[in-house]
Amino acid sequence: MKNEFTLAFNEVIEEKQLGREVILKALESAMVSAYRRAVNASNAQHVESKVDTETGKVTIYAEKEVVESVQETATEVALEDARLVNPEAQLGDMVIVESTPKDFGRVAAQTARQVIQQRIRDAERQAQLDFYMKQMGEIVSGVVQAVGAQGLTIGLEMKAEGSMPRKELIPGERPRIHERVRALVAEVKDNPRGPQIILSRTHRNFLRRLLENEVPEIYHGVVEIRSIAREPGERAKVAVSATQPGIDPVGACVGIRGVRIQAIVRELHDEKIDVIEWNSDQAAFIAKAISPARVNGVYLNDRNAGGKTATVVVPEDQLSLAIGRDGQNARLAAKLTGWRIDIKSLPEAAADVLNRLQKDEEMASVALQEADVMVKVEEFLARKAEGRPLAPEEFELLVRFVDRVERRSSARPAIEKAAVAEIENIRALIPSDAFELSILDSGLPEHVAYILQEAGFSTLGEMAVQMKIRPDDILRLNGIGPRALQEINNMVAALDERQVVELAAAAEEAAKVATETESVPAEPELIEVTPEVVAPTETIEITAPVEEIEPVVAEATPVVTEPAVAVDAEVEEEEIPFDKLFELRTAITTPVASDEEEEEEDDASGKDKKKGKKKKKHVQVEYDPEKDQTIVLRKHRREGEDWEWDS
Numbered sequence: 282m283k284n285e286f287t288l289a290f291n292e293v294i295e296e297k298q299l300g301r302e303v304i305l306k307a308l309e310s311a312m313v314s315a316y317r318r319a320v321n322a323s324n325a326q327h328v329e330s331k332v333d334t335e336t337g338k339v340t341i342y343a344e345k346e347v348v349e350s351v352q353e354t355a356t357e358v359a360l361e362d363a364r365l366v367n368p369e370a371q372l373g374d375m376v377i378v379e380s381t382p383k384d385f386g387r388v389a390a391q392t393a394r395q396v397i398q399q400r401i402r403d404a405e406r407q408a409q410l411d412f413y414m415k416q417m418g419e420i421v422s423g424v425v426q427a428v429g430a431q432g433l434t435i436g437l438e439m440k441a442e443g444s445m446p447r448k449e450l451i452p453g454e455r456p457r458i459h460e461r462v463r464a465l466v467a468e469v470k471d472n473p474r475g476p477q478i479i480l481s482r483t484h485r486n487f488l489r490r491l492l493e494n495e496v497p498e499i500y501h502g503v504v505e506i507r508s509i510a511r512e513p514g515e516r517a518k519v520a521v522s523a524t525q526p527g528i529d530p531v532g533a534c535v536g537i538r539g540v541r542i543q544a545i546v547r548e549l550h551d552e553k554i555d556v557i558e559w560n561s562d563q564a565a566f567i568a569k570a571i572s573p574a575r576v577n578g579v580y581l582n583d584r585n586a587g588g589k590t591a592t593v594v595v596p597e598d599q600l601s602l603a604i605g606r607d608g609q610n611a612r613l614a615a616k617l618t619g620w621r622i623d624i625k626s627l628p629e630a631a632a633d634v635l636n637r638l639q640k641d642e643e644m645a646s647v648a649l650q651e652a653d654v655m656v657k658v659e660e661f662l663a664r665k666a667e668g669r670p671l672a673p674e675e676f677e678l679l680v681r682f683v684d685r686v687e688r689r690s691s692a693r694p695a696i697e698k699a700a701v702a703e704i705e706n707i708r709a710l711i712p713s714d715a716f717e718l719s720i721l722d723s724g725l726p727e728h729v730a731y732i733l734q735e736a737g738f739s740t741l742g743e744m745a746v747q748m749k750i751r752p753d754d755i756l757r758l759n760g761i762g763p764r765a766l767q768e769i770n771n772m773v774a775a776l777d778e779r780q781v782v783e784l785a786a787a788a789e790e791a792a793k794v795a796t797e798t799e800s801v802p803a804e805p806e807l808i809e810v811t812p813e814v815v816a817p818t819e820t821i822e823i824t825a826p827v828e829e830i831e832p833v834v835a836e837a838t839p840v841v842t843e844p845a846v847a848v849d850a851e852v853e854e855e856e857i858p859f860d861k862l863f864e865l866r867t868a869i870t871t872p873v874a875s876d877e878e879e880e881e882e883d884d885a886s887g888k889d890k891k892k893g894k895k896k897k898k899h900v901q902v903e904y905d906p907e908k909d910q911t912i913v914l915r916k917h918r919r920e921g922e923d924w925e926w927d928s
Contacts (some may be wrong), residue, residue: 290334299404307400308332314396316341319382320355327377343380347372355380409441410476416466418727420490421480425460435462435480443478451482451550452514463548465490483513485760486731488554491545492519498533505530507559510616510759514552516605518570518613522559531556555613567591567622570614574603577627577680580687581620589754591620594630594683596676616759619736628665631658631679634686647689654682707749708742712780716742725768732760733769745773 294304312330322328327344345358347370358378363370366378423435423443432446433456445464456462464480465487471477481487489506498504504521511517521530534556535542542554555573560566564579576595583589595603603624604611615622625633635658638648648655661675708716721730723741736758738744747755748769756766903912 287334287337293401297401297405299401299408303404303408304401305332305334307397307404310400311396312339312341316343316380316382320380322355326356328380329377339381340379341381342377344375344377345380347374347376405440406475409439410469410471412439413437413441413466413469413476413478417469418466418486418490420463420465420487420494422461422463423480425456425458425462428456428458433462435464437478441476441478443480445480445482449479449481449483451552454482454514454550482549483511485509485511486728488517488519488545488549491548492534495541495544496534496536498528498530503528504533508617508619510613511552512609512613514550516553516555516609516613517549518555518557518617520557520559520566520570520617531558563618563620564591567593567614567618567620570617571595571603571610571622571624574599574610576603578684578687589620591618591622592630592687593622593624594627594680595624597626597628600624600626619758627676627679627683628662630683632662634683635659635662637690638686644686644690647686651682651686654678658682704746704750707746710749710780711742711745711776712783713742715745715776716740718742720744723772725772726765728760729765729768732758732765741772741776744769745776748773 290304290308294301297304309330309332312332313328316322316328316330317324322343329342331340331342332338333340343355345356345363347360347363348357349360349372351357351359358376360370360372362378363374363376367374367376370376421437421443423437425433426436426442427434430447432444432450435443435445437443443464443466449464449467450456462482464482465484466478467481467484468479469476470479486509488509488511492506493500496504499506499521503523503525505524507520507522509517509519519534521534523530523533542556546552546554557569557572560569564581567579567581568576571593574595576593576599578594580592580594581589582592593603602610605613611622611624635655638644638651638655658679661671661679665671718741720733720738720741720743721727723730723744725733733744733755736755738747744755752766755761755769761769905912
């Protein structure tokens with residue numbers, strides 16, 4: 282049967298929800314503190330304690346000096362007692378010996394009570410801090426414990442408390458005490474009185490996590506949330522895209538009859554949510570972001586001094602809908618897309634284009650081409666100013682006119698070329714692998730990385746280029762403050778330092794290679810000389826056509842020009858194409874060479890073989906009209922005889 286100490290020890294573990302080692306370590310630390318107080322030991326003295334969890338016995342070990350006669354029992358030990366622990370102990374050595382005082386258990390329990398409680402509280406706080414640091418960016422559920430002017434106090438798991446400031450509450454919400462609420466863990470700070478957990482219901486990631494919980498396709502990665510723009514309690518826009526073909530991302534988020542999105546709307550205190558499909562074409566994406574308003578055209582200008590600007594032209598009756606109440610729709614569309622959006626009605630856009638054509642010298646060529654249409658546009662605008670209606674085809678003419686001119690004016694070759702050259706020069710100052718590293722894996726804080734990704738910076742290199750060109754554009758992003766900008770500047774500075782080191786290493790390596798090249802003498806180039814071999818020539822006389830030729834004449838390739846014309850040719854047996862022999866339609870008579878020439882050839886035959894040349898063979902082809910056949914005569918010489926002809 283377990284004793285009271287073991288039961289109490291296990292009860293503390295279960296109540297505090299801490300590990301066995303944590304409680305045991307806290308208990309041993311408390312015993313050490315109690316011993317120091319009991320014997321008035323110095324903090325410089327090494328003291329250890331061991332607690333037997335089965336019996337509850339406490340043993341204290343203290344480091345003491347070995348002396349002949351003990352004057353101070355707290356710091357000295359006799360030589361005989363020291364050698365019981367360490368047989369090799371000598372006078373003046375320091376030895377750790379057992380120093381448990383009599384009746385130490387009861388005295389220590391009274392003295393160490395507060396110390397044990399403090400150690401357990403510290404362990405609880407550290408466990409809470411570790412747990413909620415892992416919960417950063419996730420949704421937690423808690424019960425409202427107090428409502429004050431500064432915000433809410435919410436009881437969480439592990440007996441932790443979270444605070445939700447008023448600015449993190451959705452406008453219009455009135456939580457009550459003991460009401461259960463869900464919120465996002467926005468920030469966790471270490472505090473002497475315990476971890477400070479800041480909760481939020483207005484953060485954009487709160488909507489992201491709600492969508493992940495309600496939409497299985499998002500949770501499993503089939504549908505991806507590309508960007509979120511939100512004004513808490515009023516309206517939110519979410520851009521989604523499918524990672525697999527055949528998936529409707531908007532339909533997956535809305536659900537059948539809107540059941541999925543309605544659950545999120547209720548959680549967000551009836552906040553309206555627009556789910557739109559993300560598009561890689563920025564113009565099409567901006568047109569969808571302006572929804573529910575219809576759009577006539579979107580014209581992009583990413584080289585504007587004020588940042589990336591998109592001019593959106595809408596019908597006159599859609600202008601108020603596109604802008605929204607207090608500009609809310611246009612604001613959310615700009616946050617969602619990362620572009621500065623300028624919304625114009627069709628008559629206003631046509632008037633601006635007409636004014637530019639008339640006054641801008643750079644567009645003189647365009648004005649010359651559109652001269653006839655400009656007259657009609659002026660007439661239409663005059664009628665519109667008078668309050669007279671325009672026909673649908675006249676509105677269509679205005680739309681086409683604005684579209685043509687805006688597209689031509691947006692293409693400025695000189696400006697584009699200079700801007701591209703500037704970007705290329707800046708890219709050369711950034712390590713190449715930075716353009717392959719995702720912004721989410723760059724080491725920046727998670728919320729900062731998400732904001733940059735939603736703004737269109739998918740890699741660390743793209744963000745660094747923007748910081749070198751126009752850092753104010755990043756500072757304008759919603760959620761990027763001075764602290765986040767400092768983190769980004771530190772990251773860019775680290776990239777610059779790494780690039781300098783890499784360039785210095787490359788220059789050193791190039792110099793080393795150049796030095797090695799100069800120190801090694803160049804080897805003389807060996808030129809292989811092949812003696813030119815001139816093949817003997819033969820005279821071929823063409824007399825009469827033949828029907829076919831035996832394959833035995835595969836040693837010569839005659840050059841045929843006109844009948845009865847002598848042709849000199851260099852003949853080598855190995856160079857004769859066999860199929861051309863059958864194209865001959867004339868009889869070939871080869872004159873017999875003289876004996877002196879044959880003897881010279883025989884004498885040189887050994888040399889010819891060494892050179893890879895084959896001995897020439899002499900044949901004579903004749904046509905016998907009586908037998909109607911071709912006779913081939915070959916000349917050869919037997920040993921000790923003259924030359925003879927054989928058929």
